[in-house]
Amino acid sequence: MQIFGFLGSLLGYILWGAFYILKDFGLSIIVFTVIVKLILFPFSVKQQKSMAGTARLSKKQKELQEKYANNRQKLQEETSKLYEKEGVKPMGGCLTTIIPFLVILGIFYAVAYPLTNTLHLNSEDVNNALSYINTIPGYAASVNPTYQEISLLKVFPNIMNTEAIQGIFNAQEISTIQMFIGGFNPFGVDLLAIPNEFGLFSWYTLFPVFCFASNVGAQLITMRINKNQMAQQQGCMKIMLIGMPLFSAYIAFNVPAAVAYYWIISAVISLVQSIVLGKIFSPAQLTANSEARHAALMFENEAKIPYVYAPHELKSGEGANTKKKKKK
Known part of the structure; x- marks a missing residue:
């Protein structure tokens, strides 16, 4: 948690x-x-290229699996040779998946803890303010501990003139917090609101709905782009297509809308990015690029082979000053 808080x-x-x-x-x-x-x-x-490269070789890999079905060691050797020959690193996307995942958690902590991680207020002062508002009857029972800083922003206009808050934050800090709070109402939408506090049929329920839809859409596009590779995934992985978006929608229903809003924006931008990268680094495009490079290399090698003149050409004086070399 400290690492994610640092990020x-x-x-x-x-x-x-x-x-x-x-x-x-x-x-x-x-x-x-x-x-x-x-x-x-x-x-x-790098991740998309790794996925597309693996998908491009799926047919050849399947042929190897059928050919060496009873010889696992030989299958591994031939598969490694295939990847090396085609310049594909099947594990190349692992590190590129882990790093963005860690950063995403860091982003979440920046959004969920706005006072300490965004405004960079003294954590001890923030904790003192949280301790104070937790003494307000009915407040502590209605707040998820993870999102108390966002909830503090929500009630701050009502308590900022109290002696306790004036003693915790200086005038400049209170002014900064006020300015920050004023930006949480884009287009008249209160991003500090928690959907479940307004009921299932409130329009704030659109946040978890959009959160679910955007995550499913992003996964479907990714699966469509890399369909050959995704087809090889186990059933439990395919369940994640619905399971994870449902879980994110449930969380979005029970946390301040600011967190759900970030998830939606992130999913939409990821969706656009997947479409763009999928067109640039699709399995078909990588195959075409590979064939083009192979053809260019063949032409280059042929150009290096010297021309060997026929006897009648030498007699007629053509190539007289050219050194004859053995024909390959």
């Missing part, structure tokens, strides 16, 4: 910089997510 604090500087310019948390999340996606873009490209 969240670093990424919080990007989020705060965007907010300081735009004064709108909704727009800041969009800009923030785009910037982070750009930073992680090289990893995304």
